[in-house]
Amino acid sequence: MNNTVANKTKIKSCRDEARSTCALANGLDLVGDRWTLLIIRDLMFTNRNEFGHFVHSGEGISTNILTDRLERLLQCEIITKLPHPTHGKKNIYQLTDQGLALFPVLIELILWSYNTIKDTFVPESVYQMMINDRETLYQKIKTRQPLFVLDL
Amino acid sequence: MNNTVANKTKIKSCRDEARSTCALANGLDLVGDRWTLLIIRDLMFTNRNEFGHFVHSGEGISTNILTDRLERLLQCEIITKLPHPTHGKKNIYQLTDQGLALFPVLIELILWSYNTIKDTFVPESVYQMMINDRETLYQKIKTRQPLFVLDL
DNA sequence: ATAGTTACTTGCAAAACACAAGTAACTATT
DNA sequence: AATAGTTACTTGTGTTTTGCAAGTAACTAT
Structure with a gap:
């Protein structure tokens, strides 16, 4: 058995039924x-943390998809949702520890993409920091300091 | 400019039009x-390298989707396709250097999934090897030694 | 009181997907 | 040489997901 990490602290697979017990397959479902x-x-690299920020982040996600994905991430406890301190309609989304x-998944995928696909940028x-001082980068992110403060 | 890696050796984004120049977004499109x-x-961890192997690998991919994905991966030069040495109808698929x-993307996603999602296994x-000797694991994979020899 | 913002929801067309069945080329069996 | 089986696909059909535009209720700013 390689199941050395306590199962109690883990999330359920968040799909009605997992297609297999393969960790990767389940991760991909999420x-x-x-x-x-x-x-x-x-959420990880910038100070974008509201619904509208994601809509206007430039990738062009539509609002129904965004609502769906935020809901899924909430259910899986990958993010949390808190009421905005001053604006009654807004919410603040934040990454949980999970x-x-x-972080390492994103870093590796960003590096692979940048190194592999033409005309892409980081x-x-x-x-x-990804290249020279990944540990410091991780510490900043773990303490929830955005690297990239955008005027939103 | 952070474009320090030669663009010449990179693949095109393989989508008709990239939604943005963000490396991550382009990677996710692939x-x-x-x-x-x-x-x-x-392809990376097992000796499965034929169309039929993927169909019967247990996840339940359907043949039209598999055909589509293999075609995409070929176009992007993430895999290659060679005629089978003895069986005239079969082909052998292999990972390119790209x-x-x-490898690191898969490793990190597998670990995250295993650590995060209940009832998943590796x-x-x-x-x-992922935990204790990732470098040796990477060397094995780079020299295309399957870790996991399955009876196919 | 009014206009604008915000976080959604709704409706509809297009695309992607899942499933089952079919097919042409090849291989193994007799 | 004929037949049956395998293999790598393709095709067809129904379902699900996505993309896009428009709408809406609650809240905020003027």
Whole structure:
């Protein structure tokens, strides 16, 4: 048995039925689509944390898809949703520890994509830290300091 | 400019039009779906390398989807396709260097999934190497030694 | 009181997917 | 040489997901 990590603290697979017990297959059921990791990218690397921020982040996600993905991520406890301190209609989304743990996945996928696909870019400041000082980058992200403060 | 890696050696984004120049978004357009990385998992960790192997690998991919994904991966030069040495109808699929470079992405996603999602598993032998000796694991994979020889 | 913002929901067309069945080329069996 | 089986697909059909545009209720700013 390799099941050395306590199962209690883990989430359920969030699909009605998992297609297999393969860790990868289950992971892909959660984050294996074209939008989910982009939302997590915004939460991890930038100060975007509201519904409208994601809509206007430039990738062009439509609002019904965004609603669906946020709902799924909430159910799986990859993100949390808190009421905005001053604006009554808004909510603030944040990565949970399980969401923050996606850091290495994002880093590796970003690097692979950048190294492999033509005409793709990574913000210079993030790229330098990914290459030269990934540990510091991870610490910043774990303490929820956005690397990239955008005027939203 | 962070574009320090020669663009010449890179693949085109393989979509009719990329939605953005974000490396992550482009990467997700290639491998951000529920099947592609499972095919690559088989190619990387097991001796499955024929069409029929993927069909019967247990996840239940249907043949039209498999055909489509293999075609996409071929176009993007993540895999190659060679005629089978003895069986005239079969082909052998193999990861290219760009496909092999997905190793860290797969490892991190497998670990995240296993640590995060209940009742998921990773073959013991692979798990031990992922944790204790990832470098040796990577060398084995780069030299295309399957870790996991299955009776197919 | 009014206009604008925000986070959604709804409706509809298009695309992707799942499933079953079919097919042409090849291989193995007799 | 004939037949049966295998293999890698393709095709057809129904269902699900997605994309896009428009709408809406609650809230905020003027």
